[in-house]
Amino acid sequence: MTVSTTAVLRSEWIKIRSVRSVIGSLIGVLLVTLAITVLVCASVGQSEADNADTELLFGAFYALNFGQIAAISFGATAISSEYLNGALRISLAAVPRRGVFYAAKMALVGVSALVVGLVTSFSAFLVGQMFMGKYAIGLGEPGALRAAFGGGIYLALMALFAAGLTMLLRSAVAVLSLLIPFILVVSFVVGDVAGGAARYLPDRAGQLVLHQNPTGGLGPWSGLAVAAGWTAAALLAGWWAIRRRDA
Numbered sequence: 001m002t003v004s005t006t007a008v009l010r011s012e013w014i015k016i017r018s019v020r021s022v023i024g025s026l027i028g029v030l031l032v033t034l035a036i037t038v039l040v041c042a043s044v045g046q047s048e049a050d051n052a053d054t055e056l057l058f059g060a061f062y063a064l065n066f067g068q069i070a071a072i073s074f075g076a077t078a079i080s081s082e083y084l085n086g087a088l089r090i091s092l093a094a095v096p097r098r099g100v101f102y103a104a105k106m107a108l109v110g111v112s113a114l115v116v117g118l119v120t121s122f123s124a125f126l127v128g129q130m131f132m133g134k135y136a137i138g139l140g141e142p143g144a145l146r147a148a149f150g151g152g153i154y155l156a157l158m159a160l161f162a163a164g165l166t167m168l169l170r171s172a173v174a175v176l177s178l179l180i181p182f183i184l185v186v187s188f189v190v191g192d193v194a195g196g197a198a199r200y201l202p203d204r205a206g207q208l209v210l211h212q213n214p215t216g217g218l219g220p221w222s223g224l225a226v227a228a229g230w231t232a233a234a235l236l237a238g239w240w241a242i243r244r245r246d247a
Contacts, residue, residue, distance in 0.1 A: 008095050008104040016108055019081050025074035026112060029155060030120045033067035037124045041131035049135035056137050057144055057212040060125050061151050064210070067120055068203070071113055071155045072179050073172075075162030078109050079238075080172035102242050106163060106235060113159035118152030125151075143212040143220070150209030150224055157206060157224075157231045164234030168241045199223070202230035 017023050040062060048054055082088040082105075095101040125148050129136040139145050166175045183203045198204050199218050208214040208223030218226065 005100060005104065008100055009108060011094070012104050012108045015081065016078060016112060019077070021077045022074065022081060025070055025077050026116055028070035029067050029074065029113070029116050030123065032070050033063045033120045033124050034127060036063035036066045037128045038131070041128040045128070045131050046133050046135055049132060055212060056132075056135060057141060057147055058210050060128050060137065060144075061121065061147060061210045063124050063128075064121065064151050064155065064207075067124075068155060068158045068183065069180060071117065071159040072162040072183075073176065074113060075109055075159035076166045076172035076175045079105070079163045079166035080170075080175075083170050098242050099239075102167075102239055106160060106238075109163045110156055110160050114152060114156035117155030117159075118149065120155065121151030122148045141212075146220060147210045147212075150220060153224060154206040154209060154227065157227050158202075161202060161227075161231045161234045164231065164236070164238035167238030168234070170241075200226055202227045205230075 015022070016026070045059075048059065049056055082091060091101060092098060095104075125139070125144070129138070137144060139148065162175055162179060165179070166172055169175055199208070199216055205218060205223040206227030208218055209220040211220065214220055214223065
């Protein structure tokens with residue numbers, strides 16, 4: 001029996017919205033980002049903006065550093081739910097064509113993360129500027145519209161990056177234990193040691209799109225392309241895993 005792609009997509013969407021940990025992580029991308037945005041902008045936003053070295057555009061998206069953790073959690077939990085109680089065996093029994101199953105699952109993860117990511121990025125920017133007084137900038141500011149769109153794309157890439165790694169490692173705990181410390185700590189340590197080479201790390205490269213005028217060898221979109229390359233590598237690794245391993 002051949003299962004239509006539409007039916008597979010519908011079933012994968014049902015999984016995403018019915019598993020609490022998965023949909024909770026997705027909603028958390030928006031809620032966490034907005035909460036941090038309001039907290040930071042309302043408390044120290046104007047005082048920080050008064051500093052001559054502050055980049056107002058990049059600062060407007062500061063909370064995406066926390067939103068990306070929720071995005072990573074969403075990507076990881078969306079995949080790891082397949083490894084609970086033999087769910088993957090049931091899924092592959094229903095959809096024997098592993099390529100269709102994998103493509104549908106990753107497409108739903110990517111589209112869901114992109115929609116929420118774009119809403120999050122634009123909302124964080126617009127809400128944050130409400131607290132910035134005379135330092136407020138609008139979407140007409142050079143680079144602002146690009147940064148808002150790019151921020152949403154970046155969040156989706158990080159969710160897919162985590163999803164691909166989870167399919168490879170078969171564990172959300174392993175992926176979260178690897179990626180979250182890397183992004184929050186290791187990336188900055190490596191940056192201090194490696195200098196310009198650190199720009200090619202997925203988080204550093206992807207966040208260049210949030211800068212008004214990035215310096216160095218990568219521009220805003222080329223930096224996002226580097227992050228997309230890391231994501232593609234993770235998705236290919238996940239594809240290899242599901243094709244070659246037993247359920």
